[in-house]
Amino acid sequence: MRIQYDDMLNEFKRILIKKGFSEQDAYLSSKLFTENSLNGVYTHGVNRFPRVIKYIDKGYIKVDKKAEKVDGFGSFERWDGNLGMGNINAKISMDRAIELAREFGIGIVALRNTNHWMRGGTYGWQAADAGCIGICWTNTLPNMPAWGAKDSKVGNNPFIMSVPRSNGQHVVVDMAMSQFSYGKIEEYRLNGKTLPVPGGYDSEGNLSTNPEAIEETGRVLPVGFWKGSSLSIVLDLIAAVLSGGRTTYDIGKETEDEYGISQVFIAIDQSKFNLPELTDEIINNTVNDIKESTPKNADTNILYPGERVIATRKENLEKGIPVEESIWNRIIKF
Amino acid sequence: MRIQYDDMLNEFKRILIKKGFSEQDAYLSSKLFTENSLNGVYTHGVNRFPRVIKYIDKGYIKVDKKAEKVDGFGSFERWDGNLGMGNINAKISMDRAIELAREFGIGIVALRNTNHWMRGGTYGWQAADAGCIGICWTNTLPNMPAWGAKDSKVGNNPFIMSVPRSNGQHVVVDMAMSQFSYGKIEEYRLNGKTLPVPGGYDSEGNLSTNPEAIEETGRVLPVGFWKGSSLSIVLDLIAAVLSGGRTTYDIGKETEDEYGISQVFIAIDQSKFNLPELTDEIINNTVNDIKESTPKNADTNILYPGERVIATRKENLEKGIPVEESIWNRIIKF
Numbered sequence: 001m002r003i004q005y006d007d008m009l010n011e012f013k014r015i016l017i018k019k020g021f022s023e024q025d026a027y028l029s030s031k032l033f034t035e036n037s038l039n040g041v042y043t044h045g046v047n048r049f050p051r052v053i054k055y056i057d058k059g060y061i062k063v064d065k066k067a068e069k070v071d072g073f074g075s076f077e078r079w080d081g082n083l084g085m086g087n088i089n090a091k092i093s094m095d096r097a098i099e100l101a102r103e104f105g106i107g108i109v110a111l112r113n114t115n116h117w118m119r120g121g122t123y124g125w126q127a128a129d130a131g132c133i134g135i136c137w138t139n140t141l142p143n144m145p146a147w148g149a150k151d152s153k154v155g156n157n158p159f160i161m162s163v164p165r166s167n168g169q170h171v172v173v174d175m176a177m178s179q180f181s182y183g184k185i186e187e188y189r190l191n192g193k194t195l196p197v198p199g200g201y202d203s204e205g206n207l208s209t210n211p212e213a214i215e216e217t218g219r220v221l222p223v224g225f226w227k228g229s230s231l232s233i234v235l236d237l238i239a240a241v242l243s244g245g246r247t248t249y250d251i252g253k254e255t256e257d258e259y260g261i262s263q264v265f266i267a268i269d270q271s272k273f274n275l276p277e278l279t280d281e282i283i284n285n286t287v288n289d290i291k292e293s294t295p296k297n298a299d300t301n302i303l304y305p306g307e308r309v310i311a312t313r314k315e316n317l318e319k320g321i322p323v324e325e326s327i328w329n330r331i332i333k334f
Numbered sequence: 335m336r337i338q339y340d341d342m343l344n345e346f347k348r349i350l351i352k353k354g355f356s357e358q359d360a361y362l363s364s365k366l367f368t369e370n371s372l373n374g375v376y377t378h379g380v381n382r383f384p385r386v387i388k389y390i391d392k393g394y395i396k397v398d399k400k401a402e403k404v405d406g407f408g409s410f411e412r413w414d415g416n417l418g419m420g421n422i423n424a425k426i427s428m429d430r431a432i433e434l435a436r437e438f439g440i441g442i443v444a445l446r447n448t449n450h451w452m453r454g455g456t457y458g459w460q461a462a463d464a465g466c467i468g469i470c471w472t473n474t475l476p477n478m479p480a481w482g483a484k485d486s487k488v489g490n491n492p493f494i495m496s497v498p499r500s501n502g503q504h505v506v507v508d509m510a511m512s513q514f515s516y517g518k519i520e521e522y523r524l525n526g527k528t529l530p531v532p533g534g535y536d537s538e539g540n541l542s543t544n545p546e547a548i549e550e551t552g553r554v555l556p557v558g559f560w561k562g563s564s565l566s567i568v569l570d571l572i573a574a575v576l577s578g579g580r581t582t583y584d585i586g587k588e589t590e591d592e593y594g595i596s597q598v599f600i601a602i603d604q605s606k607f608n609l610p611e612l613t614d615e616i617i618n619n620t621v622n623d624i625k626e627s628t629p630k631n632a633d634t635n636i637l638y639p640g641e642r643v644i645a646t647r648k649e650n651l652e653k654g655i656p657v658e659e660s661i662w663n664r665i666i667k668f
Contacts, residue, residue: 106408154624244612
């Protein structure tokens with residue numbers, strides 16, 4: 001089934017108000033959830049909403065709290081999320097990083113005690129919509145073995161980078177440090193399919209494309225093997241050191257749920273030195289060149305990072321946002 | 335054979351002075367080359383030196399030029415490398431980013447018209463030695479196919495992140511966006527070995543660990559398949575947009591040699607808000623936890639990013655730096 005954008009937003013808003021959010025915060029958070037589904041990231045839009053409600057009910061997400069500045073030095077500020085709603089806190093933090101970039105050229109907000117920001121790409125698009133380059137990342141609970149290990153001690157710590165184009169078709173990469181999320185591996189299993197590339201290890205210690213075998217060991221593959229494992233560790237440490245917040249290790253110590261995490265938001269106001277035409281020309285030349293690559297198969301469409309979002313968004317605005325009926329039926333009963 | 339640190343440095347310095355560098359610049363550049371080999375990154379130390387001399391002789395590297403500031407706004411500056419020696423330009427740029435971080439909390443220098451910086455990790459360690467978090471990257475000539483493509487249109491664009499510890503044992507990740515460099519693949523072939531994990535595609539379009547088969551197609555694998563391809567594109571675009579310099583596309587248009595590239599240097603002065611003891615504690619807790627993972631094999635030593643460098647450096651300081659005799663004999667004849 002498909003749900004229209006406004007209907008989905010209003011339904012989320014109704015529920016968040018019922019849970020205790022102010023009208024304004026409920027609208028903002030609902031808009032962010034709805035946009036994620038609109039842009040095709042269903043896992044962190046409608047599909048994730050029920051778990052967020054559960055986290056509100058458990059008291060992990062505080063409906064009456066929001067991020068606030070605790071310390072600042074020039075273009076570097078430290079904020080405390082006060083365990084408020086993750087997507088609102090992240091939006092506030094990137095807004096502030098953009099303000100700092102307007103004043104200083106580059107701005108950074110390190111945010112502690114926050115919650116899952118849902119789709120990280122949101123905040124990269126946000127920076128790019130403001131004409132800025134955006135760089136941001138989050139840590140997570142332990143959900144991936146370090147390279148050479150069997151038990152999960154590092155996070156998949158999504159990392160986002162964005163570059164603005166004046167037509168709004170920004171170039172955005174939004175990547176977790178695991179090759180596939182657990183949700184994606186489950187999706188392949190439920191559909192009876194194998195992964196398109198190796199996504200983890202089987203019980204013999206061999207690389208595998210079999211979702212069930214990987215789920216059994218829990219040994220999901222970091223991107224680039226040892227490289228993604230290393231990058232994940234350093235992203236986690238930087239987020240915790242800059243924010244004075246919790247590391248993946250700290251997050252995993254207490255419960256199996258994920259809350260009180262650490263994030264970093266950097267904005268760079270590239271318009272300080274560039275006319276929009278110049279930035280567009282630099283990006284367009286590269287994007288066009290890459291799309292003119294010799295494809296591996298005749299029918300392979302080579303995409304630039306962020307291209308799929310534009311197409312999905314257009315389709316979902318026209319036809320409505322695809323949702324799984326069982327999930328939607330659960331939501332409307334909240 | 336092994337060469338002592340001072341002997342290697344003096345030999346490089348002799349040659350660079352002969353090529354026209356000032357005494358001071360020759361010393362600085364030679365020190366950076368020697369340190370790379372000392373730290374175990376032989377590919378970008380002694381082994382790369384002959385190619386750098388060739389680039390000086392071809393006029394790509396200007397012995398009498400250095401990076402200078404062309405524009406600045408607050409904590410964001412744009413510098414022009416004037417095609418000077420890449421490692422000197424990069425050192426100057428990270429030094430300036432650190433100065434900006436001292437003043438503003440975070441500082442960024444975008445550098446255009448520079449040359450290969452050799453080992454990118456150098457500048458991450460540099461930032462960490464100053465107590466800062468370092469983030470830097472470079473673009474390169476086209477040397478990797480974009481995801482879904484057969485011809486090389488994107489760079490392997492090394493990306494570096496570092497976090498300081500007060501004992502100097504910093505945590506540093508230094509990763510190119512290709513799973514293996516061409517040099518590494520060649521090394522496996524010459525040693526008659528297969529790659530430890532898939533590193534590219536064979537002529538049938540299958541993932542392969544056979545170095546010869548990958549060299550035949552030139553289809554090296556990006557880290558994390560589509561993910562490393564996307565990250566590579568965005569790193570390239572940001573470097574060119576911020577510096578006003580050349581993209582990988584621009585670099586590849588003219589020649590098959592690599593010069594006139596674009597780089598980004600970010601430093602964040604984390605000491606603004608942290609006592610050294612706190613930063614150390616955050617890092618040590620995580621590093622210790624990861625090293626206590628259950629290893630995949632009983633004899634697997636799980637390393638944190640940067641750990642190997644410390645051990646190699648110690649060994650090479652004691653015993654001398656290992657060099658291939660044929661390369662060293664070529665160098666001493668320059």
